[in-house]
Amino acid sequence: MDGLSDEMAGLSVDGAGLSPDGPGLSSSDDETTQWLDITQLVRAGTAELGEGELLRADGLSLFDALTSVEVMDPRLDMGVLTAADEAEIGQWDVGRTLTAAQALWVAERAFQCEMTWHASASLLQTMYACNYVTDPAYVRLPVGRADSPSPVRDRVLYPLLVAAGRCCRRVWDEYKMGNLYSEEDVFLGTAAAMHFFDEFSDGAALALLDGAAAWLDGAGGAGNDDDDELRAVARLRALVRVRRRWLEVAGALGAAELADDPAAALDRALQGLQGLRTCHAEYVAAHRPADAAWLEAHAVRGAFDFKCMRRYAATVPVKPRALLGAGEAHAEFGRLARDLALAGDLAAAGSAEQLMYFFLGVAQRDSTPHPYVRSVLMSVLAQGDRVQLREPMARFASRAVRDMAPPADPDADAALCDEAARLLTDWFRTMCQNVPRQRRVALKSLPAWDLLQAEAEALDIAAYRAAHPAAAEDRASDPACNPFWLSSWAYHAKLLLMEAALLAGARLELYQDYELPSVLCYATQVLEAHVAHLARWADLVADSPSAAACVTRWHALLAAQKDLAMALWLAAHACERLRIFAAPWARGPPDDVRRRLDAEPARRARYALRFRAFAQLGSPPYVTFESYGEAAAQLDAYPLAELFIHAQAILARARAGLDAARRARDEASPAAWDRLCHGVNYAIVSNSVALARLLKGTALVHAPELALSGAQAGAHHYALAQQQQQQQQHADQHNRPRPRSKRGRKKHAPPDHASTARKWQSAVDAALRDAAVCVRWSCPLDKGTCWPVFSFIAQPD
């Protein structure tokens, strides 16, 4: 322990030494720093300036301006000391003897600091605020000694803080893998020479924790009649268990451990994780609402210095951040521990296909997983040249392609597989980013997939020529002759990426109501292209059972989604015609604003904003602004009721299609596939119910004769009228004489379904037009779907 104080004294951030002198600007940042008083120089230089006049360097950017700090403004200047801060600093007593309740308060507050750091705050305003972590004078004390004057402080709190430091080191090392984005996901502003009790190994820290547990079980708990102390000892005991498990898990997930023996390390981590979740849940469950006040009554004044930034003069200042509350911190930790189990699912995936299901599922989770979890997932996915810590990337991609395109020539596509492996792992990594970034990166990476597809097409043509030297030249590029194995796979992956990007916009609430018809129209077109592609592909791989199963599975799921998109498009288009989805400016601003925003250039620009990323792709064909206008005009030819009814019918078909997708699930990865199907199913069922309610509800409110039975009868007549019409067309086509009734024989006149249906349609149209129908839509992420779910509310007059 003797060396510890020197280590702590040498604690440095960006080369700035930790001042051993306590508060105040450090005079010992490094040996070469010389401080110069420039007060007079500044006064002289600014003597001619009037109030508010500004000297501004040309290079001062908007970013510089927005991130500038005003010295002595407590909202901006991390170092400014308020009277309350001064009072707190004056209370720091390094030699104070702590009770168990006080030690628990410090440990809990340090835990809040740790979790706030995880939430993208600086270490200097979180962990390093704890004087028991940073004050060399404390570290010089005889910690861990049996004759310590403050045993609970030195034999329990200290091991807890050392272990917390080790956990932070593990998390920091993971963050340094470069998987995440600084400040967006984590705070990496002061990366140099961070100190996390590095003089201790994880094993030493665990031994200290074991010692703490033993002391709490023995001397710490014995002979103490104070209820507060007994309560605190029990909670400290639980906290030691949590910390021990957490350090074990984080240690097992370290890069070196995973590289050394991936299977064993992951196994250890997952086993530890189970224990960690149990321990932590018990710790949280034992916490009663009154505990917060009780614990606060045992606060140790001066133990935390949240203005410690001023001691690190050479560090770029950060703006103050509020600490997470105790409840928030534990909730955040609970989520972290829960989501870390994903690493096990990832490692268990046996093929690229299963990884695809897994990552699509991760991307659709209701909340972005904790940054540490996301980074661990990325590290387990790909490190160096290995995927899932076991398989070389090229072989992985080659397998990925052959899972769905079996006859590819193994020699012809080696270079392509390298590129495919890179793109595929990049895509999976993208799915681990926060959702806004997922969408942006997905859109940016589409051209690379397009290029891969083009290269694959060239390889496919070369392979065809090699296999069919006698075939005519033009047959090689004819899809009817050439299976286009490799490029089919690349096209499939590109289309999945496009669909994910389109849906991510809905999930992120980027699309406004009036944009929904165009977005759903586009999604329908992409999914239609995808389904057609898979249908052709399914024929090609019919002889290969595993590939056929894979293609058929995707086909069923995507066909259901295509139907879902089309049904929602029809409903959204009808809502637009009903003026429910009118643009916000249509109701408010003056005419000149409305005219400008409704003018074609503005509409075209808004359309381009959403879909321009698809315009540069070789396939599928870009749905131009004009094409969308034509498609919308075609829908305008239908009565409103027909649009809604047709949407309902398509949703019913989607549901049947999804049942097929569920039956075709991948038995090697059933849970991941079921999750994907579940989200789509929720959207289909919810939208079906919403549409049924709309027709029933508006009819009930505005046209009692169109109540449920009427609506059903109307729909029935509508279906019969359609059937009649088809029969008529069929008969006309084949020029068959129609049967005539015998003269003089009285017959019931056949029901005029068409007439009834027309009447019903126009009545529903009128009811819908008059109804002040309110429509809301959202993506219920907690149900595992990124698809919009409509909610129609018929507002009474």
Add this chain to the structure above:
Amino acid sequence: MADKKIVYTTYQRESDLAPAIKLIDQDLSEPYSIYTYRYFVHQWPELCILAHAQNKDNNEEEKGECAGVVICRLEPHRRRYCEGFFEDSAELNRGYIAMIAVGKPFRKQGVGSELVRRALDRMREMGADEVILEAEVGNAAALALYQRLGFVREKRLYRYYLGGMDAFRLKLWL
């Protein structure tokens, strides 16, 4: 506020800034330094528009209470990307609405909309092609205001604000 009229002026002098800063500090979650404000008002004083509440019978020299403020900038942007929309434009001039605030007693009277509209008009006169801004995801009132004026949600920015909230980047083509 029936006895008050709202008068709009552009930034004239340093003394205009203090009441504007006070309003913005009360309204926005993000703290800004005096340098941030000066960065804007010294370079684009015509794009700092203030709303003053004056007594109806007051003479014009008295500015009255600061009821609202909008602070913007306008600069050439490094790229132009909306195909077919700015075909005649040699370079893309991008406006940016940095801050807007309306005092509580003056809300729901169209002061915010008027401030933004005046800023947009001014930027249009100065040659702006498009205007962008960021708004907190949970700030429904601000989002509704901008959307009524034709702004589109271009992207979502994860943990954009110091408090960890997300922001929408909004965009309007002029």
